[in-house]
Amino acid sequence: MSIWNLSAGTASVARVKKIKSSGPPTTAYVMLGGKCRNNCRFCSQSRDSQARENMLSRVTWPPFEASDSVTAIKDAWARGDFKRICLQVVNGEKSWSATLDALESFKKDRSIPLCVSGHFDTVEQARELIDAGAERICIALDAATPGVYSMTKEGNWEKRWQLLVECAAVLPGRVTTHMIVGLGETEEEMARIISYCVSLGVTVGLFAFTPVRGTAFADREPPAIDHYRRIQIAHYLLKKGHGLDSIHCRDGRIVNFDVPRLPGILADGRAFETSGCPDCNRPYYNESPRGVMLNYHRPLLSEEIRQAILESGIVPGTES
Numbered sequence: 035m036s037i038w039n040l041s042a043g044t045a046s047v048a049r050v051k052k053i054k055s056s057g058p059p060t061t062a063y064v065m066l067g068g069k070c071r072n073n074c075r076f077c078s079q080s081r082d083s084q085a086r087e088n089m090l091s092r093v094t095w096p097p098f099e100a101s102d103s104v105t106a107i108k109d110a111w112a113r114g115d116f117k118r119i120c121l122q123v124v125n126g127e128k129s130w131s132a133t134l135d136a137l138e139s140f141k142k143d144r145s146i147p148l149c150v151s152g153h154f155d156t157v158e159q160a161r162e163l164i165d166a167g168a169e170r171i172c173i174a175l176d177a178a179t180p181g182v183y184s185m186t187k188e189g190n191w192e193k194r195w196q197l198l199v200e201c202a203a204v205l206p207g208r209v210t211t212h213m214i215v216g217l218g219e220t221e222e223e224m225a226r227i228i229s230y231c232v233s234l235g236v237t238v239g240l241f242a243f244t245p246v247r248g249t250a251f252a253d254r255e256p257p258a259i260d261h262y263r264r265i266q267i268a269h270y271l272l273k274k275g276h277g278l279d280s281i282h283c284r285d286g287r288i289v290n291f292d293v294p295r296l297p298g299i300l301a302d303g304r305a306f307e308t309s310g311c312p313d314c315n316r317p318y319y320n321e322s323p324r325g326v327m328l329n330y331h332r333p334l335l336s337e338e339i340r341q342a343i344l345e346s347g348i349v350p351g352t353e354s
């Protein structure tokens with residue numbers, strides 16, 4: 035019997051578990067593979083983590099039989115409750131075969147966009163995932179610089195970056211990466227790497243570092259809200275075609291955006307919504323429902339837009 039872990043919100047929307055949810059996911063998040071062989075110091079699934087086994091970030095992932103999960107996710111897709119499936123593959127012993135099996139389960143339903151976020155080492159493997167039915171692949175760089183990478187993850191930043199560059203070239207428009215804000219990089223370094231990704235056509239999913247009990251970084255602070263808002267704005271402007279030179283920094287911190295009518299550009303609030311693959315909203319992945327919303331999983335109310343802009347500390351007003 036094969037077991038999949040669904041995020042609690044996914045299980046609720048797929049109606050396999052009754053959980054009170056104040057923010058339904060629009061993507062079905064499925065965690066595959068056992069205990070991870072990697073040792074990312076922020077991750078609850080890492081080799082040395084003492085966090086609860088069914089955690090990833092601050093979300094719980096209850097286990098379900100794979101075939102029940104497939105049926106429930108397909109039904110939810112047919113109802114219009116999910117618009118995408120995301121396989122979050124932990125780098126365990128059987129993760130590659132588990133990924134291919136999962137892709138096979140949805141093979142007859144090619145219209146469901148499916149992305150695979152996992153550990154693979156070659157462009158050929160990325161191609162194999164696409165050929166097996168993935169619409170997109172995600173190579174999570176997580177760290178903005180080689181220095182931050184070496185303090186938080188095992189392996190080699192340059193190698194992961196090179197793989198990302200090569201995959202972006204051979205699979206245009208089908209590559210995503212994750213960047214975690216608040217691992218020790220400066221705002222300038224984060225803006226720069228996002229800019230490189232955007233120029234390669236790589237989609238960036240922004241995450242805020244989230245301390246999780248039982249992980250090596252449990253006692254670290256998440257990024258301050260003003261820091262995170264400035265990175266969200268920088269990311270949004272870069273995606274909209276503004277250059278890195280429009281983001282002015284001093285001592286590593288963003289101090290100004292040299293963009294005409296900026297409050298008007300930000301007035302729809304999209305800069306502060308969850309970013310990444312289309313229809314990925316990751317409700318409460320980085321924040322408590324009772325705390326400050328770092329990534330809004332839904333369109334913002336006008337008061338929330340005003341507040342988020344103010345929180346950036348450098349953009350005056352919301353009037354254009």
Ligand code: SF4
Nearest residue numbers: 120172239310311314
């Ligand atoms: S951006 Fe969202 S859907 Fe895409 S790989 Fe990351 S978590 Fe999955």
